Amino acid sequence: MTKTLxxxxxxxxxIAGLVAAVFQFFLIQPLIVEAERYETGELVLIGIESNKPDxxxxxxxxxxxxxxxAENTDNLxxxxxxxxxxxxxxxxxxxxxxxxxxxxxxxxxxxxRIPATALGLIGFAVLSLAPAxxxxxxxxxxxxxxxxxxQLWWVATVAMTAAGIFFAAGLxxxxxxxxxLALILAPHLFGAPLPPVSAPAVPPDLAALYxxxxxxxxLIGWLVLAIALLWLLPExxxxxxxxxxxxxx
Amino acid sequence: MSTRILSATAEQSxxxxxxxxxxxxxxxxxxxAAGFASPDALHAATHDTRHATGFPCH
Numbered sequence: 001m002t003k004t005l006x007x008x009x010x011x012x013x014x015i016a017g018l019v020a021a022v023f024q025f026f027l028i029q030p031l032i033v034e035a036e037r038y039e040t041g042e043l044v045l046i047g048i049e050s051n052k053p054d055x056x057x058x059x060x061x062x063x064x065x066x067x068x069x070a071e072n073t074d075n076l077x078x079x080x081x082x083x084x085x086x087x088x089x090x091x092x093x094x095x096x097x098x099x100x101x102x103x104x105x106x107x108x109x110x111x112x113r114i115p116a117t118a119l120g121l122i123g124f125a126v127l128s129l130a131p132a133x134x135x136x137x138x139x140x141x142x143x144x145x146x147x148x149x150x151q152l153w154w155v156a157t158v159a160m161t162a163a164g165i166f167f168a169a170g171l172x173x174x175x176x177x178x179x180x181l182a183l184i185l186a187p188h189l190f191g192a193p194l195p196p197v198s199a200p201a202v203p204p205d206l207a208a209l210y211x212x213x214x215x216x217x218x219l220i221g222w223l224v225l226a227i228a229l230l231w232l233l234p235e236x237x238x239x240x241x242x243x244x245x246x247x248x249x
Numbered sequence: 250m251s252t253r254i255l256s257a258t259a260e261q262s263x264x265x266x267x268x269x270x271x272x273x274x275x276x277x278x279x280x281x282a283a284g285f286a287s288p289d290a291l292h293a294a295t296h297d298t299r300h301a302t303g304f305p306c307h
Contacts, residue, residue, distance in 0.1 A: 001265060001268045002268040002271055005268045005269070006272055024297070028301045032297055079297070082293075082294040082295075083298055083301075086283050086297075089279055089283050090279065093276045093279030094276070094280070095276070096272045096275050096276025096279065097272075099272050099276075103269050103272070104265075104269050132303055135305060137301075138306065138307075140307070144305070144307060147305060147307060150305035154304065154305055214300075214303055
């Protein structure tokens, strides 16, 4: 059982990660590279030059932030190779979480069968949409609140949304549904850490396009992941087959 | 009939608790390493993925 669940989650996630990587280079990466030209000061938004802080070195300055480095073919190959690898690892992590959630949901009193679209939409809602409502996907160079605060809010929001959907969908009782709804809403009522008020460092239309594209690609990734996961971890109706596969002897 | 199904479900969920926990833990570790860990080398390698997946970055 453990082996099937783990391999199913990793394989489904890796497939979704590869799909996300293809879209990454057509839709996402060009916008990141463009934003980095503003981040490094190569490009400046007209009219707000005086608001730009002195070029104080970013403590997290890395090759990934170096617009000149991006022009170097070797660096570019390494950078893009690492991006494909880490996308696959990230989505494998999503696949493992989704596999765990799916198996737990099947064991709940109100749980059971779930179509691929519903599973994909739930994964997208939990790990992409819910945190993006208050912390939209950000381009390099954008002003943001303290990193640790945002990370804490992101993790809390994902955990509470997952638990909320689990209660609301799996328990089939009104107290359970209300508790689920409260969990889903709480992080948004509390609110994410806000960025300091400042002039935009990258063009707002670029940031808007970026947020829309990231959410779209994530949605596609989640639908692919869900289809692959349900194929690799058969439904309860096929339990006999699944047991035959997973518990030999 | 329903009793049999219920007890089968309870038995099933008991036997699946370990695998569910293992899968969720490994998944969380992968996501933490790719999306949250702060060592510079890890941040550099995962930079574009973090931005592209909607993780907080910088």
